[in-house]
Every structure is written in C-alpha cells, then in structure tokens.
Amino acid sequence: MNRKKSNLLLIAVALLGLVVTSCDKNDDDTPKGTKKTVSGEISQNTLWEAKDTIILDGYVYVKSGATLTIEPGTLIKGLSDSKACLIVERGARIVANGTAEKPIVFTSDKPAGERKPGDWAGIIICGKAPINQTGGEAEVEGGTGAVYGGTDPNDNSGILRYVRIEFAGYEVSNGNEINGLTMGGVGRGTTIEYVQVSFGRDDSFEWFGGTVNAKYLISYRGGDDDFDTDNGFSGNVQFALILRGPEEADKSDASNGFESDNDANGSSNSPLTSAKFSNITILGPYATKTQANVNPNHKYGLRLRRNTRLNLYNSIIAGFNTGISLEGPSMELYNAASGPEIKNCLMAGMVKNFNAKTDGTSLTQEQYETMFSSGNNTIYAENSELQLTNAWNWGNVNAVPQSGSPALTGASFTGLTGFETVTFRGAFGTQNWAQGWTNWDPVNTNY
Numbered sequence: 001m002n003r004k005k006s007n008l009l010l011i012a013v014a015l016l017g018l019v020v021t022s023c024d025k026n027d028d029d030t031p032k033g034t035k036k037t038v039s040g041e042i043s044q045n046t047l048w049e050a051k052d053t054i055i056l057d058g059y060v061y062v063k064s065g066a067t068l069t070i071e072p073g074t075l076i077k078g079l080s081d082s083k084a085c086l087i088v089e090r091g092a093r094i095v096a097n098g099t100a101e102k103p104i105v106f107t108s109d110k111p112a113g114e115r116k117p118g119d120w121a122g123i124i125i126c127g128k129a130p131i132n133q134t135g136g137e138a139e140v141e142g143g144t145g146a147v148y149g150g151t152d153p154n155d156n157s158g159i160l161r162y163v164r165i166e167f168a169g170y171e172v173s174n175g176n177e178i179n180g181l182t183m184g185g186v187g188r189g190t191t192i193e194y195v196q197v198s199f200g201r202d203d204s205f206e207w208f209g210g211t212v213n214a215k216y217l218i219s220y221r222g223g224d225d226d227f228d229t230d231n232g233f234s235g236n237v238q239f240a241l242i243l244r245g246p247e248e249a250d251k252s253d254a255s256n257g258f259e260s261d262n263d264a265n266g267s268s269n270s271p272l273t274s275a276k277f278s279n280i281t282i283l284g285p286y287a288t289k290t291q292a293n294v295n296p297n298h299k300y301g302l303r304l305r306r307n308t309r310l311n312l313y314n315s316i317i318a319g320f321n322t323g324i325s326l327e328g329p330s331m332e333l334y335n336a337a338s339g340p341e342i343k344n345c346l347m348a349g350m351v352k353n354f355n356a357k358t359d360g361t362s363l364t365q366e367q368y369e370t371m372f373s374s375g376n377n378t379i380y381a382e383n384s385e386l387q388l389t390n391a392w393n394w395g396n397v398n399a400v401p402q403s404g405s406p407a408l409t410g411a412s413f414t415g416l417t418g419f420e421t422v423t424f425r426g427a428f429g430t431q432n433w434a435q436g437w438t439n440w441d442p443v444n445t446n447y
Helices: 004-013 363-374
Strands: 018-023 031-042 046-048 051-063 069-070 075-078 085-088 093-099 103-108 122-126 158-166 170-173 176-178 181-184 193-197 205-208 214-220 227-230 238-245 258-260 276-283 300-304 311-313 316-318 322-326 345-350 353-354 378-380 388-390 398-401
Touching: 103 316, 181 193, 205 388, 227 238, 300 316, 322 363, 353 363
Parallel strands: 031 051, 046 069, 051 075, 051 085, 069 093, 075 103, 085 122, 093 158, 103 158, 122 181, 158 193, 181 205, 193 214, 205 227, 214 238, 227 258, 238 276, 258 300, 276 311, 276 316, 300 322, 316 345, 322 353, 345 378
Antiparallel strands: 018 031, 170 176, 388 398
C-alpha cells in the first residue's frame, strides 16, 4: 500500500470514530489486525471485528437507534485512567454473541501480572422496562448521564452471550459506582447468558429495575456485592456461580454474595424488587472456617433489606462470615405470600448461620431456624459435606457436585414458572457449563 492510500485509509477510519493505533503484519505482509481506539458516540450500526483489538477511551455511548455488533473472539480493552466504559443507551442495542470456543473478552489494557480491579469502568446497558423510581425513569449510577426505565417490559437491548468482563469498576462517589455489568431497566427481550465478571472493584452484576431474565452467570473474586438488585427488578435468573476471594472486599462497606433492596429508601414503590433466582451456588471466601487472610469486610451470603421481596430457590450458600441477614420489612414478610422466599436451599460452612438479634432489628436465632426449616432448607456445619469437586480452588474452579452430594437432588419448582426444571440444587448438576469459555486467572493471561 502506498503512502497516499494509507493516509486516505486513516482519514476514513477516523471519520468512523475509530483511530488506528497500530497495524501488525503477517509474514506475507497482509494485515493481521489493528488496535483501534474508540471514544465518544457510536451513532450508526457498527461492527467490531475479532481480528482487531478495540481500546475503549473514556465513556463510549451507543446511541439510540444504533446497534453495536461484536464478533466472537473479539478482545476489548479499557484504557487505564480514562474511566473507560461502554454505555448502551435506551433504544440502542449491543449484539455481543460469542461462543464457548470464542468468547468476547472485555479486560484491562495493562500487561499480565499488573492488572487490578478498577483498571477500567465496565459495561452499562439501559432499557425501557419498568422501574419503581418516581416518574418511571432515572439516571443510572456512575455519572454517565444515561437514563433508564420506561413502560415496555419486553424491551430488547440485544445480546450478551459468552462474554467475560474483567478488572472493571469505577467509584464516582460513595454509593455511586459503575459495576462490572450494570443493567438499568433492561427488558426481557434482551438475552444475557454465559457472562463471567471477574475481579470487579464494585458489584459484579447489578440490576436496577427491569424484567430481563438471565442464565449461566459467574461472579468471580468481586470487590463488593456479587449480585445486587434494586428499583423493582423482577426477572428470573437461573444457573449462576459466585465465588469470592479471601482478600477482595469493598474498602468501606459490607461485601455480600447477594444484596437486595426495593429501593434506597426501603419504600413500597411498585414494581417491587421481586426477582426469582434458582440454582445459584453462592460461595464465600471461607473454604473452611479457619481460612486465613479473609478481609473483615466480607459479610453475608444473602442480605435482604429495605423492603425487598427477592426469592431464592434450589440454591447453595456456603463459606461466609454470616449466611443470611433479613432486615426491616423484609424480615416480617419472610416466606409469606408476598415474599421474600428462601426454599429448598442448602447452607454450609458458615462462621455464623444467621444475623440473629434480639433488639427487633432482625429475627432472633429461634425465628430464623423455624422459618428456614419451614422452607425445606438444610444446614450443614462444614463445606465439605456438600461434596463439591474443587469449588474453592481459586485459579481453577470446579463446583460440580461429586457423586453422593446432597446437591444432586432435592430441587422443587412447584409454583414456579419460567425456569428449566432440574433435579439438582446449586448451579451445576453433572455437567460443568463453566468449562472452556471462562478464565480463572485473568491477572496472568497474555492478551
């Protein structure tokens, strides 16, 4: 290619909002891929190709009416110290449809061995499904200015399938953060499947209202909460694995497997946060009760507060400082007709099973035990009694139950709709759906 044609190509690419930062060559002098820096707005249909490495510089907005398509196997890196964030606005779509063989990876731009939580900000998807904020819409957390919420429960923001999100998270101010994957008012027309969020600085997954369903999620070594639900989220989530690391925890707040509120004020605003989760394996930082070097900010496996009606079925909670905390109106409604419900679950290896108190701010120990047993839940003293293959092997995780495990039976879907009916409890039966597309050591991966 002569110099004149090369310059024309660079100008054309820049006009499309992409800046070519490098172009390597194969032995036959044909391009093998480029590094393309993306910033600002994507206002027309755009394709990111697997042959290129995409660099996100600052807030990148996919505008209403535009679809961003990302090929399987594409590598996207957030530019450090730029608050790199991909924001899919209401009316826009992202089609990140990876495969098990070629997952799409969002990660840090730092070299192997130097990556850390918060190197870039994360992914935000905003939709038009209902939320419980006054006026039916709100500005999403994170200081991006993006608005979410609406009146269409079937709204479609696209596809995230076989996607990894690593080292994300940005704190604008206390309580105002960008998470690994933030979903604001996302509708059930959207597909969220096979998504792993690893080493996030804040929450791994946070749902602000909306109706989206999800399957096959992994939160690995997150900094704050793994699953956070607020503002009227009412979708179904099935098959998910949470594994916390001993050292990673929020610097100033309790870090939990689940944290759920109806809203920040604990109001009864409708729609209520009433999501249903089934077949979730929620593993805390304690492989055993004597696990060393556990950050003291690790707190609860399941924290239900501020009038939430979240429901948990056919799941495993193990290895936390405290298993379950029910607070405020949520504790008064536990296993009542309007929820929240905890049924057919296994709990093991807790330093303390319940956040029991006698001052009226939580249930007493006796009340917890009675209500927990009434939901056909079972408590084991040690994690080993669950007979999971190698669940706390940070770096090479396998949480599939062994033969004879109590997790392989006991599930019930009576009265539930929208879930796949299986016999096992927790994320896995005899098949390991996390195999092949996940990464348990992204710190040291050569990208």
